[in-house]
Amino acid sequence: MFIQLLFASSATLTVGCALGVLATKNLMHSCIFLLGSLMGVAGLFATLGADFVAVTQIMVYMGGVVILMLFAVMLTGGKDFISRAQNLLGLPSSMGNKWTYSVGGLVGLVLLLTNIRLISNVMNSHAPKVIGDEYPSTVSQIGHLLVKDHVLAFEISSVLLLGALVGAAIIARPRKQK
């Protein structure tokens, strides 16, 4: 009962706010709707029993990405962009033309079919996967997997993040006065 309620509210939040992102013309409002949508996705993770992933979703997207977007939108002018919006071909319509719609629709269809194929075996059994007896919680299981089986991916992504940090520091450092 509780799981169904959680799923219904999370799914409504995700889809409703995603539609809100598309419907509103104000970039700030779009960001806030995106916040709601990402919160809904965190709720969906919680429905599946993936507590660590749900909290990471909140931490990374709501605490980091959305605030970054809000800053970027605000510093670059925010809603003043509405009147000057143009598509790639320089036409005044901000929403594209027949050509972009058809290409976009095709790409969307292919992505949808690929995704359905990928998750088809999960869809058949929708019950939350019970974690093994050897781990007390999902956190320790994820920790063990990260530093044992997937240590290479873990290290590569940490090097990537370090590169991003150093790059940001180099871009932001003060220039030498001549």
Add this chain to the structure above:
Amino acid sequence: MNQTVVSYLSQYEFYDTLLALFKNNQGALAFTIYLLLSLAIVGMCATIGGLGTYAERKISADLQARIGPNRVGPYGLLQMLADGVKMMTKEDIMPFTADKMLFYLAPLLCLTGVFATLAVLPFSGGFIMADLNVGIFYLVAISSLVGVGVFLGGYASNSKWSMLGGMRGASQIISYEIPVTISILAITLLSGGMSFGTIVGHQGGLPHEWFIFHNPFSFLAFFVYGVGALAETNRAPFDLPEAESELVSGYHTEYTGMRFGFFALAEYIEVFVVCGVAASLFLGGYQVPGISLDILPIQAVQFVIFMTKTLLLYYVVIWIRWTFPRLRVDQLMAVCWKYLTPIAIFNLVGCAIWTVAFNGKSIAELIFGGGH
């Protein structure tokens, strides 16, 4: 596993009696218990937030050799009720050029972020709404909603004071999250778990068993956490987002009535939450010295101990506010990035090395030989 207050209560006999009252409907009973306890905790913390404003004025008056509020009720204790009534009856002003949706949303986001953290705050061994496996991580994550609220409050008011305050607030909150989170990580390393039950369970009731005195690095981590937490809750000497001598009152300049009240309440409750986290991470939390029994009356003692530690830290926070002058913006960022973050990383590495080198033993255990 995820412990909750319901799973704690279900080990007692009266739970079965209650279950019979609900015609053996587990879900309905659990929902009722959660509902009642949530209302109780939110009500209690709102009262603590309200009393926080009173304590703030009384203590500042003490420190400055004044009397402070003394007209409403005995010792002015009912001042917060008078303030509440005043706020509710004030006109709700919406600036003409404000962004209406975001203007309404901002105080609610602040309050939601703070109230959501109360779900994992360990008031006692059993009286914790949900002892999540990812407890402290959840708390850090969900309280970032406050930053969004502060920023939106500044943006939506469409006034220069608010804008500057909101920008300062958001940048300060996301900067100081880093040393605070790394300090918490050091404690997670020592206790081997992110749930509050595990963290508090690894400490004892007496000071030498607390994590603050576990090793030199965790001792430093406590102060890094304290400074960072002060900055994250926008308290003086880090109250730049609402610096009244520069920015009128920062991100909530344009807010009136209860909307302003929400911002103020969120701030005071957040200070309480931060003090509670410090008490349970570093100062032994609800642990009662010398008693390992687990019966219901002990829960009350644990609750009192937790509240005493938390409110003592709350006093220190107010004390600091009225003692130190405010920092400049560049000093603020320098303190975070040039001092606190390197120290926090040093503490994390130090704690890791200590755990490996001394097999997780604390200083007291090393000196007095294992037993305590």
